[in-house]
Amino acid sequence: ERNQHAPAMSGKPFCSPTRVAIDPRNGDILVADGYGNARVHRFSPDGKQLLSSWGEAGTEPGNFNLVHDIDVDEDGYIYIGDRENRRVQVFNPAGKLEARWVDLSRTAAVHVSKGLVYIGEYYAGGSEAYKVAGRLGPRVSILDVKGNTLARLSEEAFGDEPGRFYAPHAIATDSNDDIYVAEVSYAEFGMHMDSSKELRSMQKLIKKR
Template sequence: MTTMGSGDFTYEPVDDWAKLPPGWSFKEIGGIGVDSHDNVYVFNRGEHPMIVLDRDGNFLRSWGEGIFPRAHGVFVAPDETLWLTDDADHTVRQCTTEGKILLTLGTPGKPAPYMSGDPFHRCTHTAMSPQGDLYVSDGYGNARVHKYAPDGRPLLSWGGPGTDPGEFNIPHNITCDADGWVYVADRENHRVQVFDADGKYETQWNNLHRPSGLFMPPGKCPVCYVGEIGPVAAVNRNVPNLGPRVSILDHTGKRLSRIGGIGPGLGPDQFLSPHGLCVDRHGDIYVGEVSWTNWPQTFPNQPRPDNLRSLRKFRKTT
């Protein structure tokens, strides 16, 4: 058995974990979440956008067909509603675990003007403060974070394109801690920026390569799991030790552990593009990858293999 990680964060990969109905496929996974019962919500870009599995990978149900053109982000709120971000639809939808839509932010199919700062243009993910306020990272066609009241009322926005503190180059993911601080995966600036609840810049975490996925378990001083999708430009595509990988940091940004090989691939210790991730009550890590999109970028002269995978589970062993 392959063992990955170090110290208190050591894992073994669980092969062939997900058991889908015959003929079904995730194609690729934008986001992934887990509820208090360790049911796993796989927000994917296949024919069935939301596929729900139990902790053992058994299929429970699916929903979202015809609603979500391009799954991107999942946040499971304390009340166990799901906040789902669709970057092609330019919306954030609050749904029940059975798929009933409770609230929609944004206008379906109608983006705000490119880099206008108005919500949304290809929004990417959501997070929630301890008070229930919602934060949305926005995204591919904007460089902003928007804050909403629990009822969906807009409160404030911050950010703009650039590399200075408080500016973004693809704010790709977002999470909050128990003190209400906001962490933004500033993907193409190779950093995670940290803000207070009102968008005041506090600090940043460096030594990351294209951070894409973020997950913080609830509680004081949590660790942060960061999916780094690694290089894609031809000039550094084959440089080792840049990812893709999952790094585990403490709440100050100090690295505690890391899983992943020295480069991309289909090996048990390798990733292609860890785009979204979450952790269950047992400490097991679930990673969703955008493998279908990533493969021709990473391996431009090779056809996509039949065993191209998009969902990984890693069982915590320490």
């Protein structure tokens, strides 16, 4: 019902959705209903008709533990950042699970462009995790659509230096294939530092030419 949450984990849209993607083949709207549901919904291009819906809470293949980001490639394959399961799951256009990529950390951001999948990962989540994250290092991983890792940007400890991250939370690319990384730096790190401070929340990485 308009302006009302569906009951938590009911499977019904919506309960604190996290992201929306458009199927480039037909304009269908796909919604990652992640914070309060473990569900993906497909709607008609005008948003008036629920065409399909899938997913449930859990750790098994096809289950979700916080559907945090979603994107769709030119062939209609759907890439899900299953954040707290620390993986990306790939579904075909009908919603059938095709692949799981598991050599990842908290998969907060997923972006697909020109046959490449950009994944923002971070390790923060409270003061203790903040200390551990300093050793592990947040990063952006670049994979092909088959799940092969092509590059990993910054596996160093978090930091303000160009090319290092705090908490990648959303990713986009432009026509030049430059990468834009938005971060929840203050919420995940700045407020947990000994002296609370504002941190950079957006970074542009220019492709080498």
